Amino acid sequence: MHHTLEWKIKEVESGQFLRDYLLHIKKISRKALADIKFHGGEIKVxxxxxxxxxxxxTDxxxxxxxxxxxxxxxxxxxxVPLNIVYEDSHLLVVNKPPQLPTIPSRDHLEGSLAGAVIYYYQENNIPFTFHAVNRLDKDTSGLMMIAKHRYAHDLFVRMQKEKGIQRSYTAIIHGELSKHSGTVNEPIGRREGSIIEREVRTDGQMAITHYQVKETLGNASLVELILDTGRTHQIRVHMSYIGxxxxxxxxxxxxxxxxERQALHSSSIRFFHPIENREFFFESSIPNDMEEALKALRD
Incomplete structure (x- = not known):
């Protein structure tokens, strides 16, 4: 089964090669055009x-x-039941529970969000594979964007690199911050000798995290965090780095x-949908375990 997109040419778009229209106006990558040509796709006018x-x-x-x-x-x-917040022909926005990895690992092929999405696709005759726009750690909960097809994935990933997707997170941290808002601008790289752990290091990639305290809870704080970059474990590393x-x-x-897991939740996401030509904003409340943690801290 093929996925097809259609457009009607406007007067201002006439006179150009179809190749230039697809590459520069519709942002279809050269690789995608090559796949269409050599792997069973089709271009029609x-x-x-x-x-x-x-x-x-024109027309x-x-x-x-x-x-x-x-x-x-x-x-x-x-x-695995999917908590689908939004769906169209190009995109899924889902609310991922904690303890569910985004993708399977070599040692644990069973039980992943990717597997749950593919099962959903197969049950509903959706002819795509898994294309995560953003990923969450296994124990991080909340909103995730999943492009349904390669073209949508390319568009959303490009938008993400250009900071066109705004995400905010809610976290419970140890201690009380001296300033109620601030920015951590420290590069992050892989810790030597570990394939998992990251750390702030001078030769790392630029990473910027903004935080704002929402509630002080004795020797803990509820904070909102907004990322300018999306490095692996970025929030976890930056908050640990500042103590x-x-x-x-x-x-x-x-x-x-x-x-029992890192108290981190992807709580909101805002973006302009490049195919539907609409802006979307979604919010997600923190899950029960974080609510229970807050209740215990407030009591």
Whole structure:
């Protein structure tokens, strides 16, 4: 089964090669165009197959049929209920529970958000594979964007690199911050000798985290965090670096006295949908374990 997109050419778009229209106006990558040509896709104008050297005219109807997508052998479909916040032909926004990895690992092929999404696709005859726009750690809960097809994934990832997707997180941290708002601007890289742990290091990648205290809870704080960059473990590393690790985050100095996993939740997301031409904003309340942790701290 193919996925097809269609457009009607405006007067200001006429006179150019179809290739330039697809590359520069519709932002289809050169690799995607090559896949269409060599792997079973199709490009048509007014119902007739054409090459990308076709010169467009006003009111032409352009249709692109993308080749079928193959699901990776690493992803095992399995029936895990998906909390779908939004869905259209190009995008899923889901609310990921804690303790569910985004993708399977070599040692644990079963039980992942990717497997749950593929199962959902198969049950609903959706001919795509898993394309995460953003990823969350296994024990981080909250909102995730999943592009349904490669073209949408390319658009959203490009938008994310250009800071067109705004995400905020809610966390419970150890201690009381001296300033109620601030920014941590410190590069992050992999800790030597570890394939998992990250740290602030001069040769790392630029990483910027903004924080604001929402509530002070004795020797703990509820904070909102907004990222300018999306490095692995960024919030966890930055908060630990300034002396306020996330509760439950034993990898970076937190303790499990109140909660059994890092108290981190992806709580809101705002973006402009480049295919639907609409802005979207979604919010997600913190899950029960974080609510219980807050209740214990307030009592």
């Amino acid at each position: 007014n119902g007739e197959s054409v090459t990308v050297r076709y010169i467009l005219r 032409d109807h352009v249709s692109i049929a993308f080749p079928p997508e193959k699901v990776s052998d690493w992803i095992r479909p399995h029936a 306020h690790p996330l509760m439950g985050d034993t990898l970076y100095g937190g303790k499990k006295e109140i909660i």
